[in-house]
Amino acid sequence: MARLEGKVVLLSGGASGIGAATARLVVREGGKAVLADRDEAKGRALAAELGPAALFVPLDVIREETWQTAVAATVDAFGGLHGLLNAAGIGVRNTIEDCSLADYRRVNDINSLGSFLGCKSVLPAMKQSGGGSIVNISSVLGLRGASYAMAYCASKGAVRALTKNVAMHCAQMKYNIRCNSVHPGYIDTPMIAPRLDQNIGNLSGRQWLEELHPLGRLGQAEEVANMNLFLLSDESSFATGSEFVCDGGLTA
Numbered sequence: 363m364a365r366l367e368g369k370v371v372l373l374s375g376g377a378s379g380i381g382a383a384t385a386r387l388v389v390r391e392g393g394k395a396v397l398a399d400r401d402e403a404k405g406r407a408l409a410a411e412l413g414p415a416a417l418f419v420p421l422d423v424i425r426e427e428t429w430q431t432a433v434a435a436t437v438d439a440f441g442g443l444h445g446l447l448n449a450a451g452i453g454v455r456n457t458i459e460d461c462s463l464a465d466y467r468r469v470n471d472i473n474s475l476g477s478f479l480g481c482k483s484v485l486p487a488m489k490q491s492g493g494g495s496i497v498n499i500s501s502v503l504g505l506r507g508a509s510y511a512m513a514y515c516a517s518k519g520a521v522r523a524l525t526k527n528v529a530m531h532c533a534q535m536k537y538n539i540r541c542n543s544v545h546p547g548y549i550d551t552p553m554i555a556p557r558l559d560q561n562i563g564n565l566s567g568r569q570w571l572e573e574l575h576p577l578g579r580l581g582q583a584e585e586v587a588n589m590n591l592f593l594l595s596d597e598s599s600f601a602t603g604s605e606f607v608c609d610g611g612l613t614a
Contacts, residue, residue, distance in 0.1 A: 364392030365595045369494070370440040372396045372432065374423055374480055375450030377405035379551035380499060383587035384447055384594075389415045391591065394440045398432045399450070423450045423476030429483035442491035445594045446484045448477040448498045448521075453514045453553055466513045473517035474524070481528045485539065493538025497593045498525045499586075500543040502609045518545075522605065529603030540602035542593050547609030550580040576611030 371388045375381035376397030382404075385395040389412045398421035399405040405418040417439050419432045436443050451473045454465050477498050488494045503511055504518030522543050529541040548554055548571045558568040565573070572579050589608050592598050607613060 365591065365597065366391040366393030366445075368392070369444040369594070370394040370396065370436060370442050370491075371445035371447060371594055372398055372436050372443060372484065373447040373449060374398050374421060374476065375499075376447075377401045377408055377418075379449070379553060380546070380549065380583045380586045380590070381447060381449035382408055383583035384449065384590045385412065385416065387584075387587050387591045388445075388594070389413070391595070393445075393594075396432070396436045396439070421450075423479060424471045426479050426483065429479050433483050433487050437487050443484060443487040444491050444494035446480055446488070446494075446496045447590055447594070448480045448496070450476055451499060451517075451553070453511065455510050455557075456512050457509055458512045461512045466516070469513035470517045470520065473514070474520040477521050478524055481524065481541065485532075485537070488539050489537050494540075495594050495598070496525075496528060496539065496541040497590050498541070498543045500525070500545050500605070502545050502547050502607065502613050504543070505545055505605065505607070505613055526603045533602060540593075540598070542598070542601055542604050542606060544586060544589055544593070545605055545607045545609065545613075546581060546586045547575055547612040548580050549583055549586060551583050554580075574612055575609065576614065579610065581608065581610055 373381045377399035388395040395416045397405045397418045409416040409418040419435045421432050422428045500521040501518040503515045504522040525543040532539040560567040562570040
């Protein structure tokens with residue numbers, strides 16, 4: 363069953379991790395995937411793997427002009443735009459006492475400002491295409507605090523609130539555009555790789571993170587991608603402004 367037949371999806375952070383896993387599902391389900399990323403080598407390699415239903419475009423999520431160029435390239439290549447996945451993001455370990463202003467700005471620029479620019483930039487093309495769905499990747503740390511992730515928590519909480527604002531605006535304007543946030547737990551992607559071998563007490567970083575989740579393991583990018591696919595498809599047509607949690611029970 364082609365769940366995204368005829369739909370075009372732009373994916374920030376589409377070259378790796380959750381973005382890449384979602385891009386594979388978009389193409390598998392009959393859609394077109396535009397991989398927008400700073401990593402040109404990985405992005406072009408994945409686009410070549412996925413074939414003519416995929417396109418790589420360079421994107422720096424904190425530069426508005428690159429968003430505008432990416433949207434224009436998407437419409438030129440595939441004739442419209444029906445979905446956005448804001449998956450680009452970074453994480454830095456810090457507390458309120460040791461978080462530098464530079465680190466706070468960098469994390470919030472990429473995670474929060476990048477999501478804002480993505481939502482704003484796609485609206486004209488999505489309206490012209492008859493509507494669609496925006497999926498913003500937040501985090502369980504956008505729902506709860508963590509003493510060791512001050513800037514990250516703040517940025518992902520902002521993504522959660524941004525999502526609700528975009529959803530309400532689009533609903534009130536009758537744009538037929540939905541917007542939801544996805545809140546993963548710790549997912550086995552390149553972003554957390556540096557932490558896996560760093561011992562915490564008598565546990566490796568991997569063991570410590572696994573034990574945070576009642577299911578006893580890290581999540582896989584494909585598991586989050588499955589939730590993204592549901593939200594990008596018409597199967598979630600009555601969901602907007604909501605949080606969808608994929609965290610192995612961590613917040614429970």
